[in-house]
Structures are given as structure tokens and as C-alpha cells.
Amino acid sequence: MVLSRQHKQRFSRHIIIPEIGVSGQQKLLGSRVLILAQSPRVCSSLMFYLVASGISQIDYYFDDRENEKKLFENLIDLNTDVKLNEFQIKTKTSSIRNYTAIIVFGDIKFCSNHFKNLVSQNSNIMASTILSIQCPWTGIIKTFRSNKRVSSDDIPLNNPVFNIMHNKYIDTSFEKQGLELSSCLSGALTAIEVIKLCLSIGSILEDPLFFDLLCMRFNNDTPAYIDKPEEIEGVSSKVVATKNPSNAKILIVGAGGLGSPVAFALASSGIGTIGIVDYDDVELTNLNRQILHSTSRIGMQKVDSAKIFLESFFSNLKVIPYNLHIDKKNAVDIMKNYDIIIGAVDNLQTRYLLNEICLRLKKPLIEAGITKFDGLEMTIIPGKTYCYRCVFPEMPSKGDSPFSGGILGPVPGVLGFIQAAEAFKIYSDVGKPLLNRLLIFNAMQTEFNLPSLKKDPNCPVCKGFLH
Ligand SMILES: [Zn+2]
Incomplete structure (x- = not known):
């Protein structure tokens, strides 16, 4: 398949990555994927990221089809090339061999039932298959x-490892929201797995990845967890929810690669008010990863595009758009109205500014950054943790330009969904946010590392505002 000029623009942030290039993007466009999922709702982040990445032949089967029409309209508008075909579950199994990847996505019972059908009579898997199982907060x-x-x-139902997801510590008061958040993160991680299978790059999760968003544990980082979950200190199951997420007001600075998944996950988990700051317009080159936007909204201000998408896709949500550059003059006036600030920007100067203003206003800042296959997340709570300047003491020289290198589409999804989970937990006072730790993600290895980090007693920013 020859890439058109439109394709080259749309996927330019993939094509400049040496591991992908033009030939890799051609492979993605030619891949055929089958999704067997419990419902459109649980696998919506997966489908948005697959479609954005250029995987345009997707066959699907849903147990429950509620919201299918709304999801498909948005997927087709994100990438007009996409072809969605219903898969007949009684299809002769031999045709299954034609898929580049099959995804089984849902709870443990759904996944166990459908996984059995993908095994041939002589006990071989008929096409590369990704099992993606979710529980509230975990996957x-x-x-x-x-x-x-x-x-x-x-x-999965026969395997004790999968049952660690049902740990008794899970806070039952936020099961629904926890499931929304774990489904979002599973979707982005599964999309990365599909892309690696299609391109034969990186390492595949032949050893399972386990994640727990409530306590921020990943088995890459805490290998003992998967073997001996009972040895890990749990969170009380009797936490009483004191704050209703629908009263929360969260500000997202940036409506691009990171801002998209943050807003998507906050909206799915029932956050009531989301403010979004951005000064850019939607461009075709955004659409390999910025799932809030779409082909028909190219040229529109990003904040308006985000508001249109979010308020139509999620009910009971209020989006407040700010079409401006956030700077020293306007930052306090905007940020003071919100409970939590999320940094989802592509330049260093704004990161230092958000850090300073959050310390001054004593508001939590949840910050992330991405390049190519990697991401970094930090949860900064004034007075309790390090600040951005403690971690990166060198301020950039003036005129620092926004990051414009390659980005694999679903990588910001992973980081943004984690930022949203941190914001939800901090607002609702459940679980354990990442205090005085960094979260470092690598998509090629699907690896999470969470090193500890203390605040710098001589940091000019913390010192100035908190002592
Ligand atoms: Zn500091």
C-alpha cells in the first residue's frame, strides 16, 4: 500500500520514529485485528487508539451493544479510513488465522469463555492473541x-495468578469508577501490544503484566506482588467516600496527546467539571494520538473540539474551555478555581510555571511528559512531596520550543490515564497516590519503574513558597 500525502501527514509523528518509518506505517494500515469485548464502553479507549494509530480494519464482537453507534460515529470521524465489521461469533474457526492480532477484552469470565474458542483442536492458539482482563482499578x-x-x-478462570485482581483491599465505594479507569489504561496498553505485534518490534507480554491503579503497583516494578499478593500491605476496604467526584473541578493544561486521555478518563469516571486550557487548533498531524479531536474538526480550536466531543460522549459533564496561552499574568486567576491541576503540555517553560503557581496556591499538580516510546509521570503535592524544580533544577533557556519528535499514538494514553487515576484518588481521598516517587514507562518493553525521590531541601521554588 502506497501512503498518500494525507497519510504521510496524519501519521507523521509515527513515520519519523526510526523503528516505524513509512514501511511500519504501511504495515499498520494493512493489519487486520479482531476485538472480542464485553461492551463498546469497556473497550472504547482501545478502539480509539487502534483507529488513531492507523489500524483501519477492525472486526468486532460485543456481548452487549449499548452505545455502539455513538462510539463508531466517533471512531470513523477520528480516522475516516477505518472499516468496522461485525464478527459472527459462529464463524468457522479457520478464518481466525487471518488476523494479525486478536484481542479478548473484558472481565475474567468473558475472557475465559472466548479464549477457549481461539484454541485449535490440537491445543494451539490460531492467531496471536492478547488477553486483557479488567477488575475495578486493576488489570x-x-x-x-x-x-x-x-x-x-x-x-484465566483456571489460573490463580489472574485471581489476584480480586484482592479484598479494593475499595468497594468506587468500584464503578475504578473499572472505568482500569479499562482506559488496559485499552492503551493493549493498543501498544497490538502495534508491537503488527510491527514485530519490542518485547511482547508473554509474561503477564499486572497493574493496580489504586496503589500504583505494576508487576515489573514489584515482581513479588504477582507471586505473593498477600504480602503487600493493602488499603483499608472500609474507606468511606466523603467526596462526590461529580463535585470535583479539575483543570487540564493542554488538550493534545496527554490532555486527551486525561479528559477522557476523568469524564468516564464521573468527574463533574473539567477546565481545559489550550491555544492551538486541531491539525491532521495530531490525529495519530489526540483522541479528543477528529477529521471533521480540523482547523477548530482544540478547546472547542474537546468540549464538543466530551459533552456528547459523556453525560453530566461540564467542560470549561480556555482558548489562551497560560502565562504568569493569567495563571493564578484560572488555576485558583480548580481542586487539582493536570500538566499535559509539550514545553518546559509551562511546566516550571505550573509548578510554581501550584506551590503558591497549594494545589496538587499531576505532571507528565512523553517522547517516542517513553513517558514520565509525577504527582506533586505542595508540602508533602518533591516539586518539579526539585527533580529538574535546571530551568530551560528562554525560547524553548515545544517537543515535536515522534510519539507512538497510545503512549500518551498510558500516561494520561495514570494522571487521571491519580487525580481521581487525590480528590476522593482513596488509595495511594505516587508520593515522592517517579513513574517511568517504556512501551517497547511495556515496563514500569517507580524510583523513590526526595525533595531537595535547597530547591529555590519549594523553599520560597513553603517556608
Ligand atoms: Zn522543589
């Missing part, structure tokens, strides 16, 4: 390469 992803021999232990 497991495991990939089976095509022709791998499987045993009955590989059926």
Missing part, C-alpha cells in the same frame, strides 16, 4: 503468539 494483560501451545491453566 492483567497477557499475549499468546500464534501457534503457541496452550494448556487448561492458560484459561
Whole structure:
């Protein structure tokens, strides 16, 4: 398949990555993927990121089809090339071999039932298959390469490892929201897994990845967790929710690669008011990753495009758009009206500014940054944790330009969904946010590292505002 000029523009942030290039993007455009999911709602982030990345032939089966029409309208508007075909569950199994990847997405029962149907009579997996199982706040992803021999232990319901997701510490008062958040993160991580299978790059999750958004644990970082979950200190199951998320007001600075998943996940988890600051217009080159925007909204201000999408896709949500550059003069006036600030920007100067103003106003700042296959997240609580300047003491020289390098579409999704989970937990006072730790993500290895970091006693910013 020859890439048109439009394709080259749309996927320019993929094509400049040496591991992808023009030939990699051609492969993605030619890949065929099958999604077996419980409902359109649970797998919406997965589908947005697959479609944005250029995987345009998607066959699907949903147990429950509620909201299918609304999701599909938005997917087709995100990438007009996409072809969505309903998969007949009784299809002869031999046709399954034609898929580049099959995704089984939902709860443990759904995934166990459908996984069985993908195994041939001689116990081999018929096409590379990603099992993506969610519980409130937690998830497991495991990939089976095509022709791998499987045993009955590989059926999730038969395997004790999968049952760690049902740990009793999970806070029952936020089960629904926790499931929305874990489904969002599973979707972005699963999309990365699909892309790596299509392109034969990076390492595949043949050993399962387990994540827990409530306590911020990932089995790459805490390998013991998956073997001995009972040894990990839990969170009280009797936490009483004192704050209703629908009263929360959260400000997202940036409506691009990171701002999109943050807003998407906050809206899915029932946050009532989201303020969005951005000065850019929607461009075709944004659409490999910026899932709030769409082809028909190219040229529109990003904040307006975001408001149109979010308020139509989610009910009971109020979006307040700010079409401006945030700067020293206007930052306090905007930020003082919000409970939590989320940094989702592409330049260093704004990061230092948000850090300073959040310290001055004593508001939590949840910050992230991304390049190519990597991401970094920090949760900054004035007085309790390090600040941005403690971690990066060198201020950039004036005229620092926004990051314009390559970005694999779903990588900002992973970071943005984690930022949203941190914001939800801090507002609602549940779980354990990442205090005095960094979160470092690498998509090629699907690896999370969470090193500890203390605040700098000589930091000019913390010192100035808090002592
Ligand atoms: Zn500091």
C-alpha cells in the first residue's frame, strides 16, 4: 500500500520514529485485528487508539451493544479510513488465522469463555492473541503468539495468578469508577501490544503484566506482588467516600496527546467539571494520538473540539474551555478555581510555571511528559512531596520550543490515564497516590519503574513558597 500525502501527514509523528518509518506505517494500515469485548464502553479507549494509530480494519464482537453507534460515529470521524465489521461469533474457526492480532477484552469470565474458542483442536492458539482482563482499578494483560501451545491453566478462570485482581483491599465505594479507569489504561496498553505485534518490534507480554491503579503497583516494578499478593500491605476496604467526584473541578493544561486521555478518563469516571486550557487548533498531524479531536474538526480550536466531543460522549459533564496561552499574568486567576491541576503540555517553560503557581496556591499538580516510546509521570503535592524544580533544577533557556519528535499514538494514553487515576484518588481521598516517587514507562518493553525521590531541601521554588 502506497501512503498518500494525507497519510504521510496524519501519521507523521509515527513515520519519523526510526523503528516505524513509512514501511511500519504501511504495515499498520494493512493489519487486520479482531476485538472480542464485553461492551463498546469497556473497550472504547482501545478502539480509539487502534483507529488513531492507523489500524483501519477492525472486526468486532460485543456481548452487549449499548452505545455502539455513538462510539463508531466517533471512531470513523477520528480516522475516516477505518472499516468496522461485525464478527459472527459462529464463524468457522479457520478464518481466525487471518488476523494479525486478536484481542479478548473484558472481565475474567468473558475472557475465559472466548479464549477457549481461539484454541485449535490440537491445543494451539490460531492467531496471536492478547488477553486483557479488567477488575475495578486493576488489570492483567497477557499475549499468546500464534501457534503457541496452550494448556487448561492458560484459561484465566483456571489460573490463580489472574485471581489476584480480586484482592479484598479494593475499595468497594468506587468500584464503578475504578473499572472505568482500569479499562482506559488496559485499552492503551493493549493498543501498544497490538502495534508491537503488527510491527514485530519490542518485547511482547508473554509474561503477564499486572497493574493496580489504586496503589500504583505494576508487576515489573514489584515482581513479588504477582507471586505473593498477600504480602503487600493493602488499603483499608472500609474507606468511606466523603467526596462526590461529580463535585470535583479539575483543570487540564493542554488538550493534545496527554490532555486527551486525561479528559477522557476523568469524564468516564464521573468527574463533574473539567477546565481545559489550550491555544492551538486541531491539525491532521495530531490525529495519530489526540483522541479528543477528529477529521471533521480540523482547523477548530482544540478547546472547542474537546468540549464538543466530551459533552456528547459523556453525560453530566461540564467542560470549561480556555482558548489562551497560560502565562504568569493569567495563571493564578484560572488555576485558583480548580481542586487539582493536570500538566499535559509539550514545553518546559509551562511546566516550571505550573509548578510554581501550584506551590503558591497549594494545589496538587499531576505532571507528565512523553517522547517516542517513553513517558514520565509525577504527582506533586505542595508540602508533602518533591516539586518539579526539585527533580529538574535546571530551568530551560528562554525560547524553548515545544517537543515535536515522534510519539507512538497510545503512549500518551498510558500516561494520561495514570494522571487521571491519580487525580481521581487525590480528590476522593482513596488509595495511594505516587508520593515522592517517579513513574517511568517504556512501551517497547511495556515496563514500569517507580524510583523513590526526595525533595531537595535547597530547591529555590519549594523553599520560597513553603517556608
Ligand atoms: Zn522543589
